[in-house]
């Protein structure tokens with residue numbers, strides 16, 4: 148009994164599972180290459196993270212693209228750690244990246260590589276570049292190098308060391324490797340064109356001296372290749388056909404090609420750039436995410452407020468929802484901002500189909516059913532998932548003392564408040580009609596501490612034989628049977644949709660102080676007593692929740708994955724296309 152909403156173009160994960168139907172400008176290029184047999188009919192991509200942080204949802208876009216393309220065209224996709232900058236890299240990150248790529252549903256089989264595997268080979272190629280007069284050792288300081296480089300409007304100036312002999316260059320480069328010079332004292336530079344309009348071609352540095360322990364090669368190397376040199380060659384060594392990266396590398400493409408043209412390499416991959424994912428109300432740079440972790444603004448890389456894969460997983464996201472999101476946002480050539488409401492929409496779609504419905508009360512208000520016998524209880528039948536009848540039913544205990552949500556009662560109900568109020572009757576989900584006949588308050592504070600109600604035994608299951616109607620159905624739990632729980636509610640990490648628009652503002656000043664609310668004294672229905680970390684539920688009327696790994700058998704802890712209210716569906720319906728609107732629940 149699946150509900151289908153034909154009007155909602157995003158409500159089509161079944162159709163979109165058919166990967167052969169996917170088209171975008173990158174796939175167009177690949178199909179053309181296949182037609183012309185450009186790479187002998189091969190399609191070989193790679194996902195090349197630098198192990199200097201945990202992966203985020205932007206990386207998921209790149210992973211889905213690279214692995215997705217390989218799967219679609221019967222090709223291969225490598226996982227390659229771009230570990231050429233040892234000062235920021237760590238094995239913890241390597242391990243988390245492997246876990247996250249697998250969790251997302253992709254497999255590199257035996258093709259896991261490290262750029263550091265190629266250090267020796269990259270060095271040999273650099274020696275070859277020197278020998279053919281295409282690289283030289285330069286003694287300019289970093290500051291001087293910058294000055295010589297020129298600007299967008301002015302050409303650069305040749306380094307005074309540019310015309311060193313091949314012999315001298317070979318000698319100095321060997322001594323750079325041997326550790327004869329201090330860090331930063333000399334560099335190896337590609338000899339291209341200091342007057343090039345493309346600054347990246349103005350004799351870029353390709354090797355630097357850096358004494359830093361590498362997480363794999365230890366202290367073996369004192370010189371490290373630069374990304375722009377190591378990357379194209381690593382791609383070529385692995386037989387990559389299409390090297391897909393983000394737009395900021397567009398101006399580096401001529402350098403990518405230059406590197407491959409100077410030395411004999413097994414193949415010449417094509418670099419193709421696409422727009423990186425930006426998501427509203429969050430940050431997406433590893434440097435900033437690391438700052439949040441190190442400065443304690445969040446509890447760690449997997450804090451459920453983080454846009455990391457680990458954070459989203461802990462929050463209750465499924466890999467299906469993330470894959471579907473990556474498909475729906477598509478691949479484009481122009482940078483844009485995606486509304487975080489779209490990501491929330493995708494997880495709602497998935498959980499709506501698969502999450503069991505249960506009842507939980509986050510802010511309990513005690514209700515005593517005066518005409519229900521003391522000490523008695525009965526079991527009512529509840530549907531586990533109306534979207535999936537095969538998931539069956541369960542029993543929910545009902546008794547004289549219950550909890551309902553504090554916000555479901557108003558002593559003086561305002562207009563349009565249809566929930567419980569003095570003298571008013573409402574339905575309790577799967578149970579009975581109840582009517583409020585009294586309100587008990589704390590004598591000192593005036594706070595409402597208990598409601599006195601009666602129930603109508605004729606309405607068992609939720610309908611009155613005399614046909615009388617109620618306006619609202621409330622969720623509830625039985626006080627004696629319910630299990631206490633802690634619930635963690637999350638809101639956007641930032642309180643501004645687009646932090647880049649906030650001039651001169653350090654993004655940390657934009658952190659949402661209400662991004663985490665912990666409610667300690669909640670109650671969940673007894674069927675959840677043994678819920679395992681990672682299991683996901685819909686708390687009726689409240690949202691989707693997931694058991695946190697901090698949970699123990701004595702203390703259940705739930706994360707709210709997402710509320711039930713779908714801002715994205717509203718945006719779509721209204722045709723407003725507002726891509727930055729908040730999806731806050733009020």
Ligand code: ATP
Nearest residue numbers: 195196197205206208209392393423424431432433
């Ligand atoms: P960050 O800017 O977050 O530090 P990065 O580009 O330095 O990211 P890498 O580890 O180099 O991180 O990224 C690995 C791959 O993921 C690269 O191919 C990169 O282009 C891609 N990638 C990184 N961020 C995004 C994003 N926001 N959207 C799409 N792809 C991304």
Ligand code: MG
Nearest residue numbers: 195196197229
């Ligand atoms: Mg990078």
